[in-house]
Amino acid sequence: MLWPFYLALRQLFPSGRWFPFFTVISILGVALGVALLVVSTSVMGGFGYQIRQMIVDTQGEVQLRAYGLLYEPETVLDEVERVPGVAAATPFAEGVAMLEFARKPAFPAVQGIDLERAEAVVPLRHFVRAGSLDALDDDSVILSAPLAQSLGVRLGSRIDLYSPLLLERLKGDQVVMPRELEVVGIFEIGHQQLDNALVLVTLRTMQELYGLGDAVHGINVKLAEGSDPDAVAARINTVLAAEGRPAQARSWLDANEDFLFVLQLEKNMIFFLLTFIIVVSAFSVASSLLIAVVRKTREIGLLGALGAQPVAVALCFCFQGFFIGVLGTGCGLGLGLTFLHFRNDVVRLFTELTGSEQVLARFYQFSQLPSHTARGDLVLIVICAVVISTLAGLLPAWRAARFKPVEALRAE
Incomplete structure (x- = not known):
């Protein structure tokens, strides 16, 4: 030494002094x-x-959004899934609706998901706290925990959902009843803002509520391990431009850069x-x-x-x-x-x-x-x-x- x-x-x-x-x-x-x-x-x-992590878990690593509506979603899904670096993709439709239970209104964001494809991209089961994702169908709905608590909703309760399409038809003197759905699940993402204002329904239900037909608003994409989100998004945009699709893909890094x-x-x-x-x-x-x-x-x-x-x-x-x-x-x-x-x-x-x-x-x-x-x-x-x-x-x-x-x- x-x-x-x-x-x-x-x-x-010094010796004899420990402190x-x-x-x-x-x-x-x-x-x-x-x-x-x-x-x-x-x-x-x-x-x-x-x-x-919340952005990736709820939106995927790359999100493709249409400038208006994205028609022929199955064809676009096939094109996207063939892009190198893409592991899975799922379509979605989203909007705002009025939800009513026991004369208590709420105006949450509603997202329609493809049950057959969604789990391969976003881990929805991980966020379900009560009920089951398997019980979700065209006549049911899954609510966020704070929203369910504020309305007093429980599993098995039936809520009324009013869409903007219903209001448009009322202007034309058409009598349209609200969509009655059964609550089969309650989820919690862990982010207060999302949990307070988000409702999950099937993609078909959302298309009917908004009169979309077979169209969707976008596609969430999950990448293969080790893939660069920006590079994959650029490849997807090249494919979309070649096919003349009115949509743009952005990585979660690019979409949330600021x-x-x-x-x-x-x-x-x-x-x-x-x-x-x-x-x-x-x-x-x-x-x-x-x-x-x-x-x-x-x-x-x-x-x-x-x-x-x-x-x-x-x-x-x-x-x-x-x-x-x-x-x-x-x-x-x-x-x-x-x-x-x-x-x-x-x-x-x-x-x-x-x-x-x-x-x-x-x-x-x-x-x-x-x-x-x-x-x-x-x-x-x-x-x-x-x-x-x-x-x-x-x-x-x-x-x-x-x-x-x-x-x-x-x-x-």
Whole structure:
């Protein structure tokens, strides 16, 4: 072991003192900064990851939308599925309708799905909390959980669905009854905005409600593993242009580019701002090491008198900053990951004490605090903390290296 390395450890942890005050305070400062960085980047990463996963799970990795209506959907499906990189595709039709139950109206978004193809693209069964997707047919409907709760709907209840087509026929003095459907399922995606305003019906039911005939509004596409969404979307657009189809395919990355950019920008800004906490703790490390240099002036002079080179003396204090950074980073990682493990319990306790459960769900759109810790973020945090702490030892090291042995030995 190099003697500067050994001496740095001995100065940080003198014999008989397991918790030296200055060492513990320095390590604690770095640990708190690292813990805050881990928690903040993981939570922001969790929001981004959950939103990305939700988009893919509900829309597919590529979505093809018609400029108006997409006729001959079976032919278009065959063309799309032959594109390299496409694993499966399913048509959809969507719109807004009025839903009524026990004289309580609601105006949710209604999406018609192809039961034979939808499961190959979007994992709908994963979101069904009550009832069954298999029970869905042309005379039934699946409601989101908050919507069902607000209307007082249960499994087996019958609701009335009014479409814009019905209103148009009423203008022509035609008597048209609303579509009566049975509730056979309740689903919950986990995103407050979608859960509050989404109803699932069969594709045929949606086509009848809107008078679409055999037409659809678009196609959701699932890609083969490892395929690039943007590249596959470009291939699909080439096929659509060659066939003269009035539609355009966009990857989920392209369709949500601005939103994803804002999420990444917020995460980077939080990381940048919280890094200053580690910088502040580095000043405390530098202060404690400068005090150590002043207190040990004669010992430093003795080292020089014994033949120690100024560089070796400087390394002694740089190593101290390095050790404080490593220990503080390790403690900070443990503290941050522990908090993330119990984050929902902490948030639940806070919201119960303040009575803000509904506020959290309404503004942040999630019922639980998400978290996703990326390996790259952890590596960056570790490198920043250790490097900044090591640099904090440069000033004390420079001051110690400038001491001349004779003058240092005369110091009082």
